[in-house]
Amino acid sequence: MALNGINLALAWSGQEAIWQRVYLALGLTQAEIDEYFAGPAFLAWARMGNLHTWGGPLPRSWHLKQLYLQHRILDRMRSFGMTPVLPAFAGHVPKAVTRVFPQANVTQLGSWGHFNCSYSCSFLLAPGDPLFPLIGSLFLRELTREFGTDHIYGADTFNEMQPPSSEPTYLAAATAAVYEAMTAVDPSAVWLLQGWLFQHQPQFWAPAQVGAVLGAVPRGRLLVLDLFAESQPVYTRTASFQGQPFIWCMLHNFGGNHGLFGALEAVNRGPEAARLFPNSTMVGTGMAPEGIHQNEMVYALMAELGWRKDPIPDLAAWVTRFAAQRYGISHPEAEAAWKLLLRGVYNCSGEACSGHNRSPLVKRPSLQMNTTVWYNRADVFEAWRLLLTATPTLATSPTFRYDLLDVTRQAVQELVSLYYEAVRTAYLSKELVPLLRAGGILAYELLPALDEVLASDSRFLLGSWLEQARAAAVSEAEAAFYEQNSRYQLTLWGPVGNILDYANKQLAGLVADYYTPRWRLFLEALVESLSQGVPFQQRQFDQNAFLLEQAFVLSTQRYPSQPRGDTVDLAKKLFLKYYPWWAASSL
Structure with missing residues (x-):
């Protein structure tokens, strides 16, 4: 990552161990915490509030090893001058919080991903509840005490989940509560937000709703990932995220599927178009695949674009050089093969590019x-x-x-x-x-x-x-x-x-x-x-x-x-x- 110029990356390992400390301090039992955490293969979705319980519980050794791993990751990233993004509290809590705090204002959201409420239907703490800043600051204080901080935090309250209200005042309050819990512990906090929610449910996120979220954080303190910009950019329909800085991201792969696939022309031209957009607030390029170790040419191109001001003028010539570098020697048949793949499987456009294999x-x-x-x-x-x-x-x-x-x-x-x-x-x-x-x-x-x-x-x-x-x-x-x-x-x-x-x-x-x-x-x-x-x-x-x-x-x-x-x-x-x-x- 460092060799390719990546200087900002998620570092989310070990957070369940920190949450366990927080929940125990709040009065939850170990059994209640174990029942809440999802299994290792599903933690990414559990951390966004989409899932709970499924595939769990996490063994005690998991927490210990993940803490150790996170320290090693952070030491290495910081030694390279990279900025780790740590997690923050987005408002999702275990159901057992209502046993300890029966007066807590908690809303059960709808189900997600064809799961029933045994494994989905997140419990969301109301932004005005006194518990919100308490839990948010407890977590971040414990997290930064353990790992230090580089002042950028990730949290997603409504990722692929419809909020309980479409009222802009509610959405603004829910957003402000997350940010204020961060700044209560770290006054220099910057919030890294996935822009996927605006893309995933565009019928809900009309201009007023989008504006409520983007306007609830001081300008410049919300850094938005335009997560699927090579196919369905959001900056174009939100006036460049209404002045909040954003990163143009290539998602590319859903699920880590095998299968030759790419939209290289869109990837090549997309960052420049975003940079030249009226009143653009783009501050960088990024990658957000759900799985890597496939279609390496796509990632090589995206990594190179982070170093370039302009698109590559001739992708066919670029792919010829790519093949020669990849194999250590120029070979006409191999280069011709890559050119055919470039014009075919790697030239996806339109609706076909909304998925993968x-x-x-x-x-x-x-x-x-x-x-x-x-x-x-x-x-x-x-x-x-x-x-x-x-x-x-x-x-x-x-x-x-x-x-x-x-x-x-x-x-x-x-x-x-x-x-x-x-x-x-x-x-x-x-x-x-x-x-x-x-x-x-x-x-x-x-x-x-x-x-x-x-x-x-x-x-x-x-x-x-x-x-x-x-x-x-x-x-x-x-x-x-x-x-x-x-x-x-x-x-x-x-x-x-x-x-x-x-x-x-x-x-x-x-x-x-x-x-x-x-x-x-x-x-x-x-x-x-x-x-x-x-x-x-x-x-x-x-x-x-x-x-x-x-x-x-x-x-x-x-x-x-x-x-x-x-x-x-x-x-x-x-x-x-x-x-x-x-x-x-x-x-």
């Missing part, structure tokens, strides 16, 4: 799945061919081997969509043999082949993902708990598939034991439907699929954390088998 491969199957893409699939297959052509020269480069695997994975993803279309067409035409042929290739040849090639790189292993979770534990019971949290986040996300396949990834082991069984179940149901002349029942299939999904989450099967097989050989094998089919079918 919606491939049928990583979704629970149905007959209504959308396979449309914003790019020409031919560009992906040709880039695949060109990278394979470059292997005699570049195969010793680790970054090249990674990219070859990633483009191979993308090509298989495209093939899954095409074979799914063939399956659906055959089913709707009541043609059993074509259904069996296409479905057999998809579920019994293509997906196992994808799992095999993913297994050749440690960065695409489910075993590596789960081992990282287990490594945080101090006992086998804790390791199993952390692993199950991780499995839930990858798949069901909630106890009943509340945000199903949101964080979908393409990892060896996950493809074999989660996606593949689900696809086979779907195809068996379609075959049975045609054979018996009865309609396909999506609801029944969903119930059966959930049993498979739940079995995967609850499984204790261990997966390899070391790669096996040769990426180049496996990619060539896949190419020789499937490229001729695609080429013939696309004529």
